[in-house]
Amino acid sequence: MSSSNRPLSPHLQVYKPQLTSILSIFHRISGLLLALGLVLFVYWLYALATDVAAADQFRGWMLSVPGQIALYLWLYTFYYHFCNGIRHLLWDVGQGLTIKKVYRSGYTVLIAAAVLTVLTYLLV
Amino acid sequence: MEFQTDLAKAKNHGSARSGFSHWWLQRMSALLLLPTGLYILWQFIALDSLAAVMVVNWIQQPINAGMLLIFVLSAAYHGALGIQVVLEDYVHHSGWLLALRSLTYTVMIALIFCSTYAVFKLLLG
Numbered sequence: 606m607s608s609s610n611r612p613l614s615p616h617l618q619v620y621k622p623q624l625t626s627i628l629s630i631f632h633r634i635s636g637l638l639l640a641l642g643l644v645l646f647v648y649w650l651y652a653l654a655t656d657v658a659a660a661d662q663f664r665g666w667m668l669s670v671p672g673q674i675a676l677y678l679w680l681y682t683f684y685y686h687f688c689n690g691i692r693h694l695l696w697d698v699g700q701g702l703t704i705k706k707v708y709r710s711g712y713t714v715l716i717a718a719a720v721l722t723v724l725t726y727l728l729v
Numbered sequence: 730m731e732f733q734t735d736l737a738k739a740k741n742h743g744s745a746r747s748g749f750s751h752w753w754l755q756r757m758s759a760l761l762l763l764p765t766g767l768y769i770l771w772q773f774i775a776l777d778s779l780a781a782v783m784v785v786n787w788i789q790q791p792i793n794a795g796m797l798l799i800f801v802l803s804a805a806y807h808g809a810l811g812i813q814v815v816l817e818d819y820v821h822h823s824g825w826l827l828a829l830r831s832l833t834y835t836v837m838i839a840l841i842f843c844s845t846y847a848v849f850k851l852l853l854g
Binding site: 636637639643647650651652653661 | 756759760762763766767770774779780781782784785788797801804805808811812815836840843844846847848850851
């Protein structure tokens with residue numbers, strides 16, 4: 606069976622975006638962004654152990670205005686992936702699988718991630 | 730890793746081969762990331778600043794070094810497992826898929842090596 610030209614599900618061109626599908630793809634996108642962030646985090650860790658000046662230079666970049674914007678957007682993806690990950694783990698044990706509960710937990714996750722990000726900004 | 734019962738095997742239920750272990754380890758690494766991630770974030774917020782001197786001092790406490798290492802190692806593994814799923818979903822050319830998947834796991838090994846080296850160097854001097 607040749608499969609190269611067969612249509613792939615889900616058919617995004619006729620698929621109506623919903624909270625559930627948006628949060629699902631955002632879980633993936635945030636995961637990819639976190640993986641990129643991890644590379645930078647390990648660079649910083651390695652610099653701390655081998656070249657302290659490079660670590661402080663990296664901190665300087667993060668404290669600049671574009672650095673802070675990137676850092677807090679990244680922090681939002683961290684909190685989002687964190688909260689939505691808990692949502693996924695609860696689904697895995699069979700909790701909260703009705704449509705109503707899935708929507709409620711979806712909004713909760715979005716708001717919780719925003720609140721945690723703002724809280725972090727205020728605490729630092 | 731195999732979690733199929735003998736009965737399920739005899740009844741030929743599903744084709745769970747290495748897929749189950751991927752699914753399971755993704756969740757186990759997630760469970761390690763929740764407390765360690767929160768701990769590190771909370772500790773970093775509590776530090777006066779993230780200047781190198783401060784953070785080096787912080788890592789030299791064994792409990793912090795341990796939490797940091799568990800966090801980074803699970804994050805690298807969890808990330809590689811996740812990227813593998815994304816690649817397998819969206820990259821349909823088997824050559825590219827093989828190349829990108831290999832690259833992902835190569836980067837993961839490099840991250841594991843660099844972070845382990847860094848933490849132990851700071852911890853043991």
